[in-house]
Amino acid sequence: MNSVKIPRQRAIIDRRKTAEAINALVAEKGDAARNEIVSLLKDVLRNGRAEIAKRLAENPSAGHECVAAQALLIDQMLRLVHDHVIEHVYPAGNRSSAERIAILAVGGYGRAEMAPHSDVDIAFITPMKRAAWCEQVIEAMLYFLWDLGLKVGQSSRTVDETIRMAKEDLTIRTALLESRFIWGDRALYAETGRRFWAEVAKGSERQFLTQKLEERDARHKRMGDSRYVVEPNIKEGKGGLRDLQTLYWIGKYVHRVRSAAELVDVGLLTKAEYSSFRRAEGFLLAVRSHMHMITGRAEDRLTFDLQREVAARMNFADRPGKSAVERFMQFYFIQARRVGSLTGVFLAHLDDEFAKKRARKGFFAGWNQKARTLKGYRVFGGRIAAPSDDWFKKYPVRLIEVFQLAEANSLEIHPDTMRQADRDSTLIKANIREDKCANALFVELLAGRNDPETVLRWMNEAGVFGRFVPDFGKVNAQMQFDMYHHYTVDEHTIRAIGLLSRIEKGELSADHPRSTRLIHRVNSRRAIYVAVLLHDIAKGRGGDHSVLGAEVAEELCPRFGLSENETELVAWLVRYHLLMSATAFKRDLTDPKTIENFVGEVQSLERLRNLMILTAVDIRAVGPGTWNSWKGQLLGDLYDAAQERLRLGHMKHGRQQRIAAKQEAVVALLGDKAHLKEDVGSLLDDSYWIAEHEDMITSNLIQYEIARKNEEQLSIHCEFDATRGATLVSVIAADHPGLFFRIAGGIALAGANIIDARIHTTRTGYAVDNFLVQDPHGQPFAEGRQLERLKRSIRDALANRVDLVPKLAARPLPITRSSAFRIAPRVTFDNNASGRFTVIEVNARDRPALLNRLARALFESKLVIQSAHVTAYGERAADTFYVTDLLGAKITADDRLKEISDRLLHAASDARQKQLEEA
Known part of the structure; x- marks a missing residue:
């Protein structure tokens, strides 16, 4: 996307010296020199790759330099092969106007972004129906490239064919959009480019944007639809390289930018956002390059085993409570989140641009719908916006208020306002964190009745959440290095809050009938929402996160405005949030001692209700498929037994009464085989009748x-x-x-x-x-x-x-x-x-x-x-x-x-x- 200066290029590949060596071999052996030429080029390619690998080892974060150097190496190899073929294999004295070829790099190679084992995507362009000489040259070049062990993705078309197919096929249009001239006939490349912009791109900008976003959404869905999955695909996944590339493609198609830097000139990104873009891109490219070098193949999924190795290569070290791999992945997720917020701002700007164009041209040209005001904010087209650039500076509590108003009124936040909130989030200091109004607004948002999950995610991506609740900031983008948790701690927590909201609205009654009933019987709605927020708040601190989290809760709840009773309940829930699942899944629920021990910890029906709900959302928010009906039944059995014990102060029936009641129920189920209760049942002792x-x-x-x-x-x-x-x-x-x-x-x-x-x-x-x-x-x-x-x-x-x-x-x-x-x-x-x-x-x-x-x-x-x-x-x-x-x-x-x-x-x-x- 941007030209990167590559120092000491000849240490990677010296094209002139290699060309001279090829010419010498041809002069000495003529046609019989082919094998020696392939061997020579293989050595050059191997040495070039070794030099690039050495440079990446010396500077392990130099992603841009690494991929640009890789592209340079392949550029020079292609030029060497092309020149050898047209000079020595198929020389043509007086070539006709049809005997011309332009070689274009397309795809990631076109952007000069090549990971070590990426495909070499090239397009051969000819002026008209291919002359025999063109076909011979293309075929000979491809055989050389294959013999060198390169994985080549290639197309061979005339200019007319290229333009026609670009109109019909989004993939070809995208490839052509970022094509780069490598070698051959430059005039042919220029003609293809001129016709592409005049005949394909002009007037189809909106269509291209729509198709690219549909393509992106389908890709995200395939990859898990979250940028916080713990084994991310760094190329295709949400928040990965492809999302950054999509911004560039759209910007180039709509505004004709030649590099990502020009997105600033056309107003789609600020300078600070562009710097963020480059940082995120450079880091992701470096990670991908390391992955390719470790595996020796084109690998884009950052699996657990690779995470350790890449973290070590990129010099991440262990810290108290957090391993090197967890620190590396936390940094990765921060970059992925940045990509997400950049994408949101960028696309919203484009949307505004197209909306203005439609308004100027359409039936309502010259007519503007009047924006209404809401507590001083402008509300227009379903979005809430700050009325001035210094709005948050004047009264930083508004940084919390804007998100609370968005949730309460089901509004989106205007991208400019999101940008302001991101920029001004540093205004949240101790005085704002202790402000009663700010805390009341935050708790109102947290326990919002519409969609707290989405709005808290916006708040998190704007950097406001972590600054207002610094303990939450510490688990921001923090992965849990295991195969049980599918998401980072902050994403898991926000999802759990969303699930709690959906249970309260009755949307998950089929899977969680008990929790759906119980949530309307708890004494404090806000206490259960705060407990869900804080249940994993102390992860990564090097101790028992339940014990440490309870201490955090005791400090934070009074700040949030919770009463002494609510604070005590939240701290207890955080301390014992794993108790119910551990008891239900690891203990025999038919053993009276299990229930006795569990009730001894729980002690009240109010705690039991809240713990049941917290346990359900915690398990379900771990990831897809983690909750199932067996877990639901075990938790339900434990809840019912504990509730009976808490309500009555003892088990409703003694051992013999329970056995008699069960035998009565079995007789009813047996129907005309009721005699089996005596004939067979008498062979089994009391422990069987209690257990089953x-x-x-x-x-x-x-x-x-x-x-x-x-x-x-x-x-x-x-x-x-x-x-x-x-x-x-x-x-x-x-x-x-x-x-x-x-x-x-x-x-x-x-x-x-x-x-x-x-x-x-x-x-x-x-x-x-x-x-x-x-x-x-x-x-x-x-x-x-x-x-x-x-x-x-x-x-x-x-x-x-x-x-x-x-x-x-x-x-x-x-x-x-x-x-x-x-x-x-x-x-x-x-x-x-x-x-x-x-x-x-x-x-x-x-x-x-x-x-x-x-x-x-x-x-x-x-x-x-x-x-x-x-x-x-x-x-x-x-x-x-x-x-x-x-x-x-x-x-x-x-x-x-x-x-x-x-x-x-x-x-x-x-x-x-x-x-x-x-x-």
Whole structure:
């Protein structure tokens, strides 16, 4: 886009010296010199690339210089090949007017922006229907380029064909728009350019803008539609290089600018914004160049493994509470956000330009709709605008007010006013942060009734949010280096606020029926909105973000104007915002001690209501697919049990009453098979009746009776369970040691993940084991083929028809990139979480059949597993087991606990995985 001075160009490639070497080879060997010429050019290309790589290593942020040097290298290679072909391979004495060729660089190469492994996009232009000589030259050149190992994207057209196709095809029009003359017939290039502007571009500016924006929106949608995804595509993603290029294309097409710098001259960007443009572009180009050099290919997705390497190459270092890779990615997201705000301002200006043109030409020429005023602001065409350039300087509280008014009145903020807010955000000092009016306006915006999410995002992109709430500024653009969180902390938080608003409006009642009811029963709307804002505010500080966040809440809430009770509630919610999900997903909810411990922390119905809502929006805002009906059911079960305990001060029914009530419900569900409650149900002890839901018990009793009738030693039942969003697998078999880990292995071999498991034994020695399983993407197995595969795989595993260990080790993980993360496995024991069992929790990097390996380690430790609860957080797995020793007692002896811990750590370790793979 802009010419970049490249020092010591001949150190990259010396065209004159290389041309002389080619001529000498031709003089010596004639036509037989081709292989030596290719070899010579390969050396020149390799040396040039090595020099560019060396310069980037010395100055790792020099993105513009690197891509310009790469383009220079390819320019000179093309010139050398062209001259050799027309002088030595197909020399023409007196060429006719048809025997002319112009070579144009197009695409990124046309802008002189070439990453090390980018395609070489070129266009050969000829004056008319191609003469034989032109075809021979083009073909010979292409063969040379291919032999050099270059990936060439090429077209060969006459001037007429080029113009005709540019009119019809947006891609060709864009390529031609940024074409650059490389070599050959300059007059032909000039004629193509003149005709392009006169015949293609003129009068089609609005159409080009519309098509380019549609193209951009479709691209964003494909790439996740957020500039804050944690593995961004730096070329095609939102806030990436393509967005900057789109600005340049539109500016060039509409205003005929020759470089991005000229966007300032035509008033589309200010000088400061253009400097921002160049900084963001330079950084992104440098990152892309490093990625190409690391991978040795055209790689544009900044994956977790690449993030570490690029951060190291660009000299980012660890800081307390924040690793080098997190600091690098935070800087990346700041640039991506800058690209977003530049795009908004730029496009709004163009929109205004076109609107003025339409007004001058149309029916309403000379007529202007009168702007209304709102608290001193101008409101026109659905936008709110500051009335003067010094509006915010006079009274900086207006920097908060303008966003609050926009949200309350469903208005957009005029781009000029956004620009002013960005520029004047530095006026927000301590006195403005402590201003009662400013804080009241902020809380009103945060808990707005229309669309607080969108307006808070504008506020964030203008830099006002982070200055008014400096603690939020610290998590601005901060990524969480894991595969669970899809967004940066600030984007996750703003999305969570948007979800809370949608729940309050009833828009998510299908997925969140309980939260939709509860939000209208909380004592303070603003307290729950503030709690959502602050729940992750202390991430990246090097300690427990829940504890540190509660301290932040205690300072900020009084500033926001919250009462003492509201402050206490918000601080508690921030401190314990992970409690409900950890209890629901990692603990046995049928164990009374689980509910007792949870209620002991929660202590009031008001806290419980707020915590339920906060938990739901926090999980859902993590990213697409993170919330599912199984999580919803677990949280709902925990809420209902805790609410009953809090309302009554105890569990409504004692153990025997609960069993009797459940048996009554099962009898009703069994209908004409009610006799099974006695015939089969009497074989199962009280713990079974407490642990399982009525529908599961009904299914188990019917399955047991059928198996007994058919004299089956093994019965496997699989069915899709829509309520739980999972597949139920019930296995009835003669109980024996190791049954659980074999079933777990069979399920893993079928490509399924166990998310919950309960293990029971009848008085007659039969195991009744219930599993809930999903596929690696959190979806149930629902098709007949899938269910059949599950059954067959479990049957084979139990009959020893497959050698489980090597088969499971060879199974690829659904998340292959998890190896980019270093997670030391951790084992914890809790003898207070349950009245009857020792609770063991294992945290480790997810890997093939981890549950099977852990269950085998527990079997080898002579433990009996009562239930297993499996939770995955991206690359990290948390597996919880309720166990006893062979006599049914808890494990308390230190040496015994250490022995079990060592076995589990070995089973979960990377070293163990390598051993299995090698075996």
